[in-house]
Amino acid sequence: HSRIKQLLKIITILSFCYAAGMAKLSNVRIESFSDIASPREVMKKVPVTKQAADTILKGRQALYDILDGKDDRKIVIVGPCSVHDDNVALEYASKLNEVRKKVEDKMVIIMRAYFEKPRTTVGWKGFVYDPRLDDTYSLKEGVVLARELLVKINEMGLPTGTEVLG
Secondary structure: OHHHHHHHHHHHHHHHHHHHHHHOOOOOOOOOOOOOOOHHHHHHHOOOOHHHHHHHHHHHHHHHHHHOOOOOOEEEEEOOOOOOOHHHHHHHHHHHHHHHHHHOOOEEEEEEOOOOOOOOOOOOOOOOOOOOOOOOOOHHHHHHHHHHHHHHHHHOOOOEEOOOOO
């Protein structure tokens, strides 16, 4: 037992020394950290309404059926490279939804709603990071606003497609 205790003591000391050395290497360009809401907190703050949930489930089922060959409609994913302004995105969604209603017997239209610009190395990184386009970089606000926007678009009856890349 004493040999094991000595080994554990040595491992603890080495771990501490390693961690102390890593502190000089990690986050050297980071000014501060701030907490954002957990996914559970965001979902609680912005719950999916029944109408939005119905749109999501109906859209998913339509995609499954098309991909399985049970539905001969085409899948059309259309929308901006990335959302910059939630009001403009809602206006676009409203117009796209009118088109969707006219052609729903021939195609399933899904609005592309991307909130990040992962391949952008300089400048604005996306709606979730800087939703007000004012360099405040409020990820905490951006995540909530993005979810609110998705719920509003889905409440129109328009399915959305997005990806989280960050």
